[in-house]
Amino acid sequence: DQQVKQNSPSLSVQEGRISILNCDYTNSMFDYFLWYKKYPAEGPTFLISISSIKDKNEDGRFTVFLNKSAKHLSLHIVPSQPGDSAVYFCAASQDNDYKLSFGAGTTVTVRA
Amino acid sequence: DGGITQSPKYLFRKEGQNVTLSCEQNLNHDAMYWYRQDPGQGLRLIYYSQIVNDFQKGDIAEGYSVSREKKESFPLTVTSAQKNPTAFYLCASSIGGSTEAFFGQGTRLTVV
Numbered sequence: 001d002q003q004v005k006q007n008s009p010s011l012s013v014q015e016g017r018i019s020i021l022n023c024d025y026t027n028s029m030f031d032y033f034l035w036y037k038k039y040p041a042e043g044p045t046f047l048i049s050i051s052s053i054k055d056k057n058e059d060g061r062f063t064v065f066l067n068k069s070a071k072h073l074s075l076h077i078v079p080s081q082p083g084d085s086a087v088y089f090c091a092a093s094q095d096n097d098y099k100l101s102f103g104a105g106t107t108v109t110v111r112a
Numbered sequence: 113d114g115g116i117t118q119s120p121k122y123l124f125r126k127e128g129q130n131v132t133l134s135c136e137q138n139l140n141h142d143a144m145y146w147y148r149q150d151p152g153q154g155l156r157l158i159y160y161s162q163i164v165n166d167f168q169k170g171d172i173a174e175g176y177s178v179s180r181e182k183k184e185s186f187p188l189t190v191t192s193a194q195k196n197p198t199a200f201y202l203c204a205s206s207i208g209g210s211t212e213a214f215f216g217q218g219t220r221l222t223v224v
Binding site for chain 1: 116118143145147152153154155156157160162170200202204206208209210212213214215216217218220
């Protein structure tokens with residue numbers, strides 16, 4: 001039973017525009033959320049995280065929004081750049097739990 | 113440089129043979145993990161270890177075994193009992209729970 005869902009397998013966006021990636025979760029005990037970026041044949045790299053006590057966290061071009069009541073989070077990338085073309089994974093864990101649950105990923109393609 | 117090293121990057125084995133994937137980290141992290149990625153799916157947790165000489169099963173541990181004799185090393189053995197061993201295997205480490213995990217570059221295992 002997948003507890004973290006990324007319902008959009010792919011997203012195409014023009015360079016310079018905003019990319020919005022969505023993630024839904026079913027486990028109300030999750031309180032720590034992360035986004036990872038992954039290129040083919042490489043390991044994921046950590047992008048940004050947010051804990052449940054916040055509803056927004058920003059790091060440069062990347063902003064993560066958390067809506068706990070809706071069990072939904074999103075990642076905004078502004079402005080999108082060609083190097084942002086990759087697979088993005090949403091992940092979640094419970095308080096002090098070592099286990100991360102991952103979504104299936106969204107493939108982002110940034111068009112020139 | 114600090115990081116996680118997985119070797120080899122590509123591995124081929126005949127069906128019915130056991131194979132061991134190497135994972136070493138010099139980040140001084142207590143926790144280490146093994147994930148498996150299949151096409152179109154997210155990362156699924158195989159095993160994790162919170163501390164030396166201790167490890168726990170993840171969501172898909174059947175057909176796999178691990179050891180954690182040293183803090184820096186967390187090898188994964190894919191046994192002949194694993195029914196679908198061909199996959200991309202990722203090792204990760206973290207300081208503890210509810211923190212970001214850092215991933216290695218992955219090992220692609222192909223069983224023929």
